[in-house]
Structure formats: structure tokens, C-alpha cells
Amino acid sequence: MGKVLITDAVHSSIIGTIEKLGFEVTYIPKLEYAELDDMIADYEGIIINSKIIMDQRMIDKAGNLHFIGRLGSGLDIIDLEYAKKKGIAVLSAPEGNSNAVGEHALGMLLSLANHLNRADREVRQFKWNREKNRGFELEGKKIGIIGYGHTGPAFAEKLQGFRAQIYVYDKYRKHIADKKRSIMETSLTQIQRECDIISIHLPLTPETKNLVNQEFFEKCLKRPVVINTSRGKILKIEDLLQALKTGRISGACLDVFENEKPQTFTEQEKHVYEELYASDKVLLTPHIAGWTKESKKKIASTLIAKIKKHLESVA
Template identity: 30%
Template sequence: MKIIVTDEVTGEGLALLQRDPRITLDVRLGLSKEALYACIGEYEAIITRSGTTVDKALLDAATSLKIVARAGVGIDNVDVDYASSKGVIVVNAPFGNTNSAAEHTLALLLSACRHIPAANQSLKSGDWKRAKFTGVELKGKVAGVIGLGKVGGRVATRLKAFECEVLGCDPYISAKRAQDLGVRLVDLAELCRSCDILTVHTPLNDETRGMIGAAQLALMKDGIILLNVARGGILDEAALLAALQSGKVGLAAVDVWSEEPPKSETLRQLIEHERMVVTPHLGANTQEAQVNVAIDVSREILSYLDGTPLENAVNLPHFDPAVMDQMRPYFKLMAVLSEFGLQLLKGSLDRVTFGFAGAIAHQDCSPLTVSGLAAMLGRATDQPVNMVNANLVAERIGLVVEEHKSTDGGAFSNLVTLTLEGSGKTRVLSGTLFEGTPRIVRLRDYAMDFMPEEHMLLLSYLDRPGMIGKIGTVLGQHDINIACMNLGRRERKGEAMVVLSVDTPVPAPVIAELQRATDATFVRALHLPSAASV
């Protein structure tokens, strides 16, 4: 195999490849686009960091390319979808900088608590001031960790070593995983109210963008210490600046920014604030982390050559082609059911069961189980999750995954049922295909029949006259159009469940208004990206 290295990658990692007689390794740094396009056709693998953009143009020129190895966590510079369409495997190194990021979090926290940057500058400028830099200890503080994945879990362990009481907020971590870490799981509101220190360690996505904003800051204790060493945008920077200026936030430490390098006036004021400790996205910048990511991607390339499973492949399914062809029509259904069910639970997920009934039960359903699991975990972790690594991710977070089969599909020739358990709650939903189109036919013990859409709204309430009108009125007042409605109930004037397809997302204030208008026992706005093209 002929491999090109286009960005700085440590020699310790590349040595693994250089020792293998099957490999010819060319380190060619600083190539212009034109020069890279001209030579890339010779190579079967490319190793990059963030300096090389592996886009459509490069992939089209790379006529022999088999694998893209990104020596780092992020894959923003790789067009993964187009690589997949070309049959090119993409691998990354999601665990190489885990310790580095965790240690940097504690470095920032201690620096903020003991005013180390300001004290250092003061002494270097010739002053001898001590009282001004009186700090606070970590011992006895209540520390909250949002996101207990590979970095957050390590941060929690280190905080406990400083004799902090640690609370955790992570709806995708099992109770057993939290127990193993010695962390008490709570919801976000309780975390905000209880903590003296709060640090975030989640991926940046639709659920986490702006997760810590003005509303959450208002719940916090005066003098709270805030940290963000995860992704810029999770912590609302304008709200943080206002809270620092008002004194609500006592100290803050930030390594990542919504704009890098920061240029806006808000970020300038935030960075210059005297109670802020800041660094320019250095969480992964240690010698050890750079060695680790190089070794990790080199091992992935060797595994590819050896024909063994790739642990960190972003886009590669590993199933018999004949089985995949049989299961392919159901992949969309699995993604929709998983996204729908995960948003219904909204709590700690401990167990997920995939049930297959009817004629489909005679087939190998493992591709469907893994694809559904990947769709579910893809919303929950700070690494890309796919059919290759879904089971590994589930095992790491302590999620129990089961598959049940029955040849009796009842009224349906084929039926897929998803059961989610966690936080003392169970959510059950079933779906099938009608002429190749996904339909959801059961929610809990209600018989339903609706086609999932990208934006949906689900309510449970006591059935009585005028309820549908109230719902329509509230949505109409906020210019939210109802595209379709499905109603289920067990008996007259008993509990009813209504599922609405809407043209636009339903904001949180409208959800609250609907709850007040209907006395609903359950209201949830759902976003199903997988249903957008259904």
C-alpha cells in the first residue's frame, strides 16, 4: 500500500507503518492544491490532520484511494458522505486526546481558582501582591459535569480526587456507568441549582448548542465557576459575558470558542474580562496526545491491510452484501424509530431492545439492530457513531442492547418494535413499512398509524371536548402550521394521545403554553432528521 502524509504527524506513529514491508510511506508536507491533486492518484491511503481538506475535488482526483486517516478527533475537513459514495473508508482517532483534554480542564479550573495567570503577570511586572489573589479550594465543593463520556468521565474522576462531590448530567449514560464513576445523576435544572463548579464535556449538536444560556445561569448559585473545554457554542458566550459583568459568575475558564480565532466584540470583551482564564483551543495540544492520535490511525491502516475490524471507522458497514440488500429498505425505519424513541425517553438510558416480528424475523436482523443503535448513539456521543463502532460505543457507556425475534407479527407482515428503558421509565414504539415508506403504528399501548415527519409534536392529556381546538389555537397564534394529526385513546374521556406533524419546529415557550392550555401530562417536540427525506 502506498500512503501519503500531507500534514505534520509525529514520527512515533508513522514508525508503525514504516516498519511494515507492505507499505510505502511518503511524507509530503506543504503541497499546493494543484500539486496534491496531481499526485494523489498514486496513493491508496492519505494521513491528514486539519491542514488538508479532503473534499469532492480531492476525492475525485484520488482514483486509487481506499482509506482516509484523520490523525485527530474532528473530521470537519473530510467530506465523509462523498467519501462513502466513492467507497473510501474514513477513520479518525477519537480517543487519543482524551487524557489531554481532561487534564487541561483541571489545569484551567485550578488556574482560575488560584488566579495563577494574573498573579504570574503581576509578579513578573515587579509587583508583590498577595491579598488580591486570594483563591478558593476545590475540596468540599459541589462540581457538576455535563457529559460523562470519554473526557467528562475522566474529569469527574479527577474532581473526586480533589474531594469534590460530583453530580453528572448525561441522558445517554447508564446508571451503572455513573455509579462506577461515583457520580450522582441529576437533570440539568438540578445540576445548575446545586453546583459550585460546572464544566461541560458534550459534542456540539442541535441539542447542546446554547445549552448553558441565560435561563440556566439564572438558576445557578451566585459566584458559580464555569468551564468549557468541549466545543465552542455549548456555553452561550453573550450570556456568560453578562453574567460575569453582573457578578453572577464568579470565575470562568474557556478553551473553545464559537468563532476561532475569536473576532467579535462579544468574544473580545469576554477574553479580556479579569475573571476569565482563556486558552486558544489547547485541549488536545500535548506531545502525548499527538503521538497517540498518530499511533491510532496507523493501527487502523494496518487493521485494514490485515482484514481485521476497524474500531474507529466513520463510515464502513461490516455485513454480508446479500444480507445488507435484504435489510436496506428498513434502515430508514430504524433511524426514525431510534430518533423518535430517544427523544421520548429524555433520561438516563440503561437498556434498549430491538424486536423483529413477522417474516423479517426469519432473516439476519443484526444490520438493523446496529443501524438503529448507531442512529440513537449518534445523537449522544462526541464522536461519529456508525454501524462499525455502535456496539463498541454502547459497551463503553454501559448500555445493554438486546434483540428479540418472533415470527408472529400480528396484523402486520413485518413489525419492528423499539423498547427503551432508563431512569425508571419505559418507552415502547413500533413501526413498519407501507409500500417502502416508514410508518409508526404503536406508541406505548396506543394503536396509531402515521408517517413520521421532520418536525412533530406529541401530547398526552385527559380527553374532553375542545382539546384539539385548544392545541390548534395555540399553534396558530404562533404561526405553526399543522400538516397532519393522529389521535389515539383507550376509552371515552380517558387519557388521549395526539401526534401532530408540523411544518416548523415548536419552540420551548410554545410547549409550555400548550401544557397550560391542555393540562397535558406529557408534551414533547420532536426533531427527526432521518424523516426529512421519508
């Protein structure tokens, strides 16, 4: 009987289903990367989330590994080329949480647009500032979506009822315009020049790392709100802060950050993030876009289906 290791919390359905496929399952949801060294060689499959990095060193230790299952979408934690070289299948489930990410991005945007968090705090402090908290509507706005794989279309779908104009750019996907839904395929440059809101929906790759930087912001002509629910290292926080100071952008909704472990901040990082946290022009959440009760189950069912298909293909 083969063995599968699950290193993060999963929906209970995934454990039972993998056992029915003939595997012995080891479930250690609090397993740390350093603990994996002495046990990875025993397993034919491993299911991970974001804390376990399947780099070349770890893949070399996994001599019996046939597949890596990723709970969610981000594959930057896996050395894809080396896994392929070793004949290890990499299976992910971006379809499982795309709806949740789309809803989260919309929720952050509406909250920032209407100053909901600030207004809530002020009312609790017996402050009644109506004019100060006058917001803006999405109707008629030009909203740019950069990246149109899974979460980009989910966000676009959520925007349909707001009568906004949706501009989409994806370097690797074409023919994605939809006149009936006011979705227009365009260039990155046009999004930067014309859009009031820009939302990032990209994987982290060498090509996209630090893509949203000072140069990117300098090309934004409409003082847009910038949304990032994809990967933190795509957007340089220091450059975003400077763009806010100069008025190049008017606000930001950030669910992901360059460093998501505050306990590891350097003194420079601490200074940068303190400045970010102090700004009322930004809305921040701790990488929870896509982190819903429903998505946990959807991710499990999506990944199970892909594992089944993989096993059938190699049987």
C-alpha cells in the same frame, strides 16, 4: 503499492509503520486545503488534523480513497454521512489525548480558582495583593461534567483526590454512576441548578452547536465556573460575556473558541474577543488541551492500531 497522504505533523512512528503496511507515504505537514485538490485522487488513505476539511467536494475528488485517519477526536471536519455513502472508513483517535485534556482542564480550573496567572503578573510588578487573590477550594464543590465519552471520564479521574461531588450527564451513555468515586449520573437541568463548576466534553454536532448559550446560562443557579476544552462552536462567546456581566456565572476557562483564526476576525468579532481578553474572570489557552508530547505519540499508536484493524477487515 497504495499511497497514503499525511497532511499534518505526526509522531515519527506513524510514518514508518504505515510504510511497513505496504504503503508509500507522502508527508506534507504544512499542506493547505487548497493544495489538496490536484493531488487527493492519487491516494487510498489520508491522515489529517484540523486544518484539512474532508467535505463532500473533497471526498468527490478522492476517487481512490479507502480511509480517512483523524489525528485526535473531532470529526466535525469530515462529512461522515457522505464518507459512509462512498464506502470510506473514518478512523479517529480520541483515546490518544483524553488524559492530556483531563489534565489541562484541571490545570486551568486550579489556576483560575487561585488567581495564579493574575497573582504571578502582580508579583512581577512588585504588587503584593493577598486578599485580592484569595481563591476557592475544590473540596466539597459540585462539579458537573457534560459529555462522558473520553475526555469527560479523564477529567473526572483527575478530580478524585479533591473530595468533590462529581455530577455527570451524557444523553447517549447511561449507567455511568460510581458511588465509590462520588460520580453521580444526573440530568442537564440538575447540573445547571446545583453545580459550582460545569465542564463541557462534547463533540460538535448540529445538536450541540451553540448548546451553551444565553438560555443555558440563565438556568445556572450557583454562579458556576464554566470550562470548555471540547469545541468552540458549542459555546457562544457573546452570551458568555453577558453571563459574566450579570453575574450568572463567576468565571470561565476556555481552550476553544467560535473563531480560532484571529487574522480573520470581523470588526464585531474583534470587539467581542477584545472584551473577552480584557476580563480577569476568564483563563484562556489557544486550543492546546490535549496538545502534549505524550499525546502526540499516543494518538499515533492509537490511529495505527485502528488502521491495521481496518486493513485486516477489508483484506
